[in-house]
Amino acid sequence: MELVIIAISSIEEQIIDAKRELNDLMEYPIQKLCEIIKEVGFECDLCAKCCTSEFNDHVFLLDNEIPHIRGITSDALKPAPYFEFCDNKGTFYVSGYALLTKEDGSCMFLENRRCKIYEDRPMICRLYPYMLHRETDDSGKVDWRQISGLNEHGCYHSEISDEECSKIAVLTKDYEVSYLKHQISFLESVNKHFKEHGLKHVQSIYDRMMRNMKKGDKVRVMVFCNGKFEEHLL
Numbered sequence: 001m002e003l004v005i006i007a008i009s010s011i012e013e014q015i016i017d018a019k020r021e022l023n024d025l026m027e028y029p030i031q032k033l034c035e036i037i038k039e040v041g042f043e044c045d046l047c048a049k050c051c052t053s054e055f056n057d058h059v060f061l062l063d064n065e066i067p068h069i070r071g072i073t074s075d076a077l078k079p080a081p082y083f084e085f086c087d088n089k090g091t092f093y094v095s096g097y098a099l100l101t102k103e104d105g106s107c108m109f110l111e112n113r114r115c116k117i118y119e120d121r122p123m124i125c126r127l128y129p130y131m132l133h134r135e136t137d138d139s140g141k142v143d144w145r146q147i148s149g150l151n152e153h154g155c156y157h158s159e160i161s162d163e164e165c166s167k168i169a170v171l172t173k174d175y176e177v178s179y180l181k182h183q184i185s186f187l188e189s190v191n192k193h194f195k196e197h198g199l200k201h202v203q204s205i206y207d208r209m210m211r212n213m214k215k216g217d218k219v220r221v222m223v224f225c226n227g228k229f230e231e232h233l234l
């Protein structure tokens, strides 16, 4: 019984943290982000590194992007990696979908270092390398991050107009707000689902099921999508 209370309060704590983060994000001055974008002056040199898992782990999709990507092709999605929870019956829960990658780790839409769906690419691909969220750096310091992979790709110190900086900053902030709202909605849905079905997150079962999956066993994964969970056997 005690375990249930701890597990549920842990999700509730995560909800409180995420809402606090959202409030802080809303208050982040857009002008400051504009200035950083201007100062960095990032320019894409078409290296395509950001379209590979080696460089950029995975492309997470927001809810409103799922129907669009499914409309392009039905087999472009996979449950995002790093499942957040596993219930006491061994079912995983993850907050959404990511784009599939090929065996070499490149995005399934990447061909000859070009995006095959460039005009329809997901929002994160449009904004990259800009970001606006708190993250821990190599020394363990948690702070706002505004540029991903600084000095690891592309060109810098290019001239970007004030108008363009402002446009990028607004889009970046909008994206991060949408992402956090998505995460809050996921956490609230898991919390509700667990309460309604008498379930709880159990870390030892999570670890065991992960080991089983790595050995090749099938696992059940519930993927959060537009307010519901979609079931997958992986």
Ligand code: SF4
Pocket (backbone or CB within 6 Å): 050, 051, 052, 059, 099, 107, 108, 109, 110, 111, 114, 115, 116, 117, 118, 121, 122, 125
């Ligand atoms: S959708 Fe296009 S831009 Fe986005 S990661 Fe894939 S290839 Fe790159």
